[in-house]
Amino acid sequence: MDSSKRHKARNNSIWADTARRIRKNKMAMLSLTILIILIICAVFAKWIAPYQYDAQNLKEAFAYPNWKHLLGTDNLGRDIFSRIIYGGRISLSVGLIAVGIAVVIGGGLGAIAAFYTKADNIIMRFMDVFMAIPSLLMAMAITTALGSGTRNMMIAIGISSMPQYARVMRASVLTVKEQEFVEAAKSIGCSNKMMIIRHILPNAFAPLLVQATLGVGNAILSASTLSFLGLGIQPPTPEWGSLLSTGRIYIRQYWPMTFFPGLAIMLVVYALNILGDGLRDALDPKLKN
Amino acid sequence: MLKYIIKRLLWMIPIMLGVIIIVFSLMYITPGDTATILLGDSATPQSVAALNKKLGLDQPYVVQLFNYIKGIVLHVSLGTSYRTKQPVLNEILARFPNTLKLAALAIVLATIIGIVTGIISAVKQYKAADRIATGVALFGVSMPPFWLGLLLILVFSVQLNWLPSAGVATWKNWILPTITLGTAVAGIIMRMTRSSMLDVIRQDYIRTARAKGQREFVVIMKHEFRNALIPIVTIIGVQFGTLMAGAVLCENIFSISGIGKFLVDSINNKDYPCVMGTVLFVAALCTIINLIVDILYTFIDPRIKSVYKIRKRGADNG
Numbered sequence: 001m002d003s004s005k006r007h008k009a010r011n012n013s014i015w016a017d018t019a020r021r022i023r024k025n026k027m028a029m030l031s032l033t034i035l036i037i038l039i040i041c042a043v044f045a046k047w048i049a050p051y052q053y054d055a056q057n058l059k060e061a062f063a064y065p066n067w068k069h070l071l072g073t074d075n076l077g078r079d080i081f082s083r084i085i086y087g088g089r090i091s092l093s094v095g096l097i098a099v100g101i102a103v104v105i106g107g108g109l110g111a112i113a114a115f116y117t118k119a120d121n122i123i124m125r126f127m128d129v130f131m132a133i134p135s136l137l138m139a140m141a142i143t144t145a146l147g148s149g150t151r152n153m154m155i156a157i158g159i160s161s162m163p164q165y166a167r168v169m170r171a172s173v174l175t176v177k178e179q180e181f182v183e184a185a186k187s188i189g190c191s192n193k194m195m196i197i198r199h200i201l202p203n204a205f206a207p208l209l210v211q212a213t214l215g216v217g218n219a220i221l222s223a224s225t226l227s228f229l230g231l232g233i234q235p236p237t238p239e240w241g242s243l244l245s246t247g248r249i250y251i252r253q254y255w256p257m258t259f260f261p262g263l264a265i266m267l268v269v270y271a272l273n274i275l276g277d278g279l280r281d282a283l284d285p286k287l288k289n
Numbered sequence: 290m291l292k293y294i295i296k297r298l299l300w301m302i303p304i305m306l307g308v309i310i311i312v313f314s315l316m317y318i319t320p321g322d323t324a325t326i327l328l329g330d331s332a333t334p335q336s337v338a339a340l341n342k343k344l345g346l347d348q349p350y351v352v353q354l355f356n357y358i359k360g361i362v363l364h365v366s367l368g369t370s371y372r373t374k375q376p377v378l379n380e381i382l383a384r385f386p387n388t389l390k391l392a393a394l395a396i397v398l399a400t401i402i403g404i405v406t407g408i409i410s411a412v413k414q415y416k417a418a419d420r421i422a423t424g425v426a427l428f429g430v431s432m433p434p435f436w437l438g439l440l441l442i443l444v445f446s447v448q449l450n451w452l453p454s455a456g457v458a459t460w461k462n463w464i465l466p467t468i469t470l471g472t473a474v475a476g477i478i479m480r481m482t483r484s485s486m487l488d489v490i491r492q493d494y495i496r497t498a499r500a501k502g503q504r505e506f507v508v509i510m511k512h513e514f515r516n517a518l519i520p521i522v523t524i525i526g527v528q529f530g531t532l533m534a535g536a537v538l539c540e541n542i543f544s545i546s547g548i549g550k551f552l553v554d555s556i557n558n559k560d561y562p563c564v565m566g567t568v569l570f571v572a573a574l575c576t577i578i579n580l581i582v583d584i585l586y587t588f589i590d591p592r593i594k595s596v597y598k599i600r601k602r603g604a605d606n607g
Contacts, residue, residue: 129307132572136534137552141568144556145315221433225538228435229553244436251439252447262436270431 014206014283021282028278031271038268042088049082053238062254072256074246080256084264087238091265094154094239095220099212101158102165102219107208109162110169114177115196124170127163135160139222143231150239153232157222161215168211172204179203210280217272224265240265290587297580301573308572309361313354316561326559327371357565367566372558377566381548385570387457388547391539392532394467399474400525404514406475407482407521411490412509422479429476434535438469438542455544466543470535474528481524485517492516518589526582530575 022028041048050070057077065072071080113123130138142156176182177200185199224241226232228248233239235246240261247257324340325332341347345356360366367377403426410422445465446454453462489495490513498512499505537549544550548567555563 125303126307129304129311132304132308132576133311133568134530134534134571134575136537137568137571140537140552140556141312141315141564144561144564145319147320217431224433225435228433229538229541231553231556241433244433244439248439251443255443258436258439258443262433262439265433265436266428266431269433270427273427273431 014203018206018279018282022278025278025282027274028282031274031278034267034271035275038088038271039092041085042092045082045085045089049079049085051079051082053083053086054078054236055082062250065256071260074243074257075250075254080243080260083238083243084240084261087240087243087261088264088268090150090233090237090239091220091223091241092268094150094157094223094233095216095268097154098157098161098219098223099215101154102161102215103208103212105158106162106165107169110166110171111173111196111201111204113166114170114173120170123166127166130160130163133160136222136225139226140229140231143226148231148234150233150237153223153226156226157219160222161219164215165208165211168207169204172207173200176200176204206283210276210283213272213279214276217269217276220265220272221269294580294584297583301576301580304576305569305573306358308569309358310354312565312568312572313357314350316565317350317353319559319561321559323371323559323561361569367569368562370555370563371560372555372563377562378570380551380563381567381570384546384548384551387545388533388536388540388549391463391466391470391536391545391547392529394463395470395474395532395535396525396528398467398471399478399528402471402475403478404482404521407479408486408509408514410479410483411486411513414487419483423483426476426479429472430480432472434469434473435538435542437472438465438539441465441469442542457545462543466539466545469542470532470539473535474531477528477531478521478524482517482521485520486513489513489517515589519586522582522585522589526578526585529578530571533571533575 045053055078057073059077060069060073061075061077063069063073063077069079069081071084074080074083109123109127113120133141138160139153139156142159143152146152146155182195182199185195190199220240223232223239224244227234227239227241228245230245233242235242243261244258244265247254247259247261251258322337322341323344323346324337328336328340338347345353348356357368360368365378367381369375370377370380373380406422406426410419413419442454442465445452452464453459454465456462495508495512498508503512533549536547537552539545540547540550541553548570552564552567555561555567
């Protein structure tokens, strides 16, 4: 096969097809752009945010949005816009890492369950037990046990959402395992390890990716919920949920403290949901509807 | 069918046992000595040791777990609250009606809105109504419920002064919590109704129904919606867990004395028997709801019932 043909063959892979299809989905691309902007803002918060997140100016407390403070100031005169930008750092990283934990543990267990029939029953029944507890309640119980804080919240949300990933991965691997190309790989003497790493996992990963994209949004929502209830990240750390929780006390007198952090959460979760839907449609156009 | 229900009921035992073990273990590893929490920092080591002995907390993990399970199985007891000294189950049952009322109102609202908009969206696929409905549904799903609750309070309680923002004194008190709790679920039901209807809409029997001159409304409701109902019922059943979790938030925002508020108060007061009891109670409830949903399938779709019959006949013959 000459190089141009090889190049063409590579471009016809599932991922290249997906990228091509998702580029045509305007809403998904808009969401991706919003997410990239937010990630850039979070990473470079130090340079982008006009003020330090903890810079107080009591003389300017409860200022409504103006040119100096685009989204107003909070009860201690801190710039809400800067706090939301810094808060994005925490909320986005909690979302990503919590889902990372769920994907690695849940996806790993799901794959093991699909490969090894003996382990299947044990693992999946264990997941059934986990699924019997609503994930937010599970996360609350875990944060009670581990204590509040960013790291513990990531673990709590990751573990509580793990069963969904195990189920998706198991179903996906079971489907891929029966495909003809796996049989072909087996027939040419491909080792088990090679088959799993090279052939099965990359092809079984697509549904997990969709689930993970939607899951990041849910994880951000769960994290902000825990912080809102006082069980997650505590003030003065500017996590979006904890910003909202602080603003709640002043809602009757001053709305920007509650309104803008909530808007930030909704924007990110909305964008992630649209991107997740777009990815699902792009990965399997038959499912579109 | 009866065999299936009995099998599912029996399967609940190991599931609940697993849930008890997980929740108990989490509370067991929780930092801080319970007796010290109860007696305060000024307590003497002797009084701490005496209380630990009285509560059985000086025993090994396995013994404590066994005693807890024994209490549930033999005495239907979830322990005693550290705070109020009342049985945990009584505390939960006293608050449960409010939570159940909130969840029931929210699911009714969500189901009506979700199904109606879902059907319209599917019938008018890719038209303006569909795009608006799907966009709004996704907003509903993406919106933090506590934020929506606070915004509703801001508009309807603070600015317009139309509705109360706390308590359960009148029917008006339930409006804002119901909308807060029902919105996300309505979005989920709408999305599921739409996709499920779209799966059915292009089937041959729909074309046949239209070809024989059936009225459009009858085609939609009797042929399309009826056949699209299984995934919709599943999603409504599954949402019960989401509603219970949402109730935790709603009850805290709107100061409703339900089990959600009770759970958060118990966590904040380190009243671990209450935390454990509430989580177990909700988990048991969710498992039972899932079982009811599975049984409901057979009434919605007689084909499922016939599968059981065929299996049974096969087993009898074999």
